[in-house]
Amino acid sequence: MVFINVGLSKCYWNQYFAAISVNLLSLSYGCVYSWTSASYVYLLEDSRQFETGVLTKEQLGWVTAAAFPGSFVGALFFGWLADKIGRKRCLLLAALPMLTHWLIIPFARNPFQLAVARFFAGTAGGCCFTVIPVYITELAQDRLRSTLGMIFALNLGAGILLINILGYFMHYITVAWILIVIPLAFLVCFSFNPESPQYLAQHNKEKAERSLRYYRGISSSGDANEEFQQELSRLCKSEEEKPGKPQLCWHDFTTRKARKAYLIGLGLVLANQFNGSLAMQNYMTFIFAEAGSNLPPMLSAIIVSAIQLTGTCSSTHFVERAGRKTLLLISISGIFLGESAMASYYFLTSKGYDTSMFNWLPIASFSLIQFSANSGILSVIFPVIAELTPPKIRSTVVRVQMITMFLLASVITKIFPYLTVTLGMPGTLFICAGFSFAFIVFIAIFVPETKGKTIEAIQDSL
Structure with missing residues (x-):
């Protein structure tokens, strides 16, 4: 594949x-x-x-x-x-x-x-x-x-x-x-x-x-x-620079480069989870139904899966041409635009405005969110985290970052339905859009470009 x-x-x-x-x-x-x-x-x-x-x-x-x-x-x-x-x-x-x-x-x-x-x-x-x-x-x-x-x-x-x-x-x-x-x-x-x-x-x-x-x-x-x-x-x-020190020690994790790599990796993990694209997949059937779609739920799932795979394929094609940081910025920006448009649609609909001529917007926005997410923030972060982390502590740090991601996924999957009940779909989507905008700023300022660089050069840039 x-x-x-x-x-x-x-x-x-x-x-x-x-x-x-x-x-x-x-x-x-x-x-x-x-x-x-x-x-x-x-x-x-x-x-x-x-x-x-x-x-x-x-x-x-x-x-x-x-x-x-x-x-x-x-x-x-x-x-x-x-x-x-x-x-x-x-x-x-x-x-x-x-x-x-x-x-x-x-x-x-x-x-x-x-x-x-x-x-x-x-x-x-x-x-x-x-x-x-x-x-x-x-x-x-x-x-x-x-x-x-x-x-x-x-x-x-x-x-x-x-x-x-x-x-x-x-x-x-x-x-x-x-x-x-x-x-x-x-x-x-x-x-x-x-x-x-x-x-x-x-x-x-x-x-x-x-x-x-x-x-x-x-x-x-x-x-x-x-x-x-x-x-x-x-x-x-x-x-050879580590004679007699095959075991990890606390100092390996507290150097300036190690701390910076960990914090940037943690920020990417938070961006991966808090942008809302993964949690929204659970509401796919609801979004299609609200937009007046008569597609069976399983066929809807196939369509969304194909959109996600297309997004990932595009990132695979452009990751060495455009660069990791550029793809991450394009990805999170697309999520922000899609969530903002969808939140605005549901907000205006809830206030009684006639939005019937825009009932295609939720599906289009949802597709944009899923395509954008899979073209960067859900796919590129894994090699970037591994590239940024110093080789000696790479396995341990990647393990910690992935455990953090699994814990966040469990919590967000559970609380997302409660947020939609408490704040409504517009309020929940506006919060996700707010997080996405914050991560645009974070990636633009703190995430270095690793395209074409050796591991040593990446470490020197931290």
Whole structure:
């Protein structure tokens, strides 16, 4: 589900293969993320599958939410494990709970069993968000780093679209059997890739050089060019500067660069959650209905998923051309405009003004919000956070940032409906638009451009 230019040179091919194969896991998690929405017709209406009868909306809510604590546990456990046994073995292990999820679903006979399946898949999702960005950052060349990092978000979006399409045509049990193929394909394809050079440099310099040669497409020492020799020298030098200090210490997190990188990353995580685009997805059916749309809810979900994937594809295409900061600014500005327009429409409608000639505006604004969000703020932040964080503490800091994101997602998903009841849809959307404007200012002032820079140059700019 990714787009690659034909004729990739050998030095790029191995990096693309690694990024694509590892993100088969994120493709599977994208399917998990929207599984309940794609299957809700059967879960709420088909009484033959469960001993307890059809699921109530409350039970469906608990089944859906079970993935969030799983993601929290997965981010903690797999983020820690990646530093102990390596990125590659950690990611291969994460495929097991993902396989367990798809295997439990066909045999589940009550909501608790479905919730257990979702919890297992959530742990694999926590691994995706914490370990994959680190792994990609550590193996990629500077000129490819963000493009390869964007495949993560691209496959998440592709998974969401895939599950909605399959759910529209097939029973959720049939879909589960089909989707077992994805984590199995991940295990087969990803096993061919070596560990990341940076992780190996901490333990075995000879293996680190072999890994770097593989990812740069250099088969023998005679083929090594000056750029490779400089990169290898920087990699080994960065590790040699830490003799006798393999363990992290508090000072590593309190340096000026570490503090600034963490605060910028935290700001991007807050922008990712508080702009409201993710929470608004729960109101997709309401927005389409209010606008007078007669589309079935599942078809609406497919349309929105396609819009989201298109936005992510555009960011993948332009991330190395326009730059990360530019994409983030365009993205959050588009969200601000869409939310402002939608809030104004609902506000004027609530005040009794005739807005019938503008009943297309909610759908258009919602589409703009989702396209803009997926073209930047929901996709670009993952490689940017990994790029900004000093290599020694990268795994730990990314883990903390992703755990923060999961906690915020859980809270915002719960309070968003209460805000719409208390403040109304116009008031809630105006608040989201206000946050979006604040994040425009934050990104413009504090987020550095990382396009085309080495990790060392990025660190020097902080």
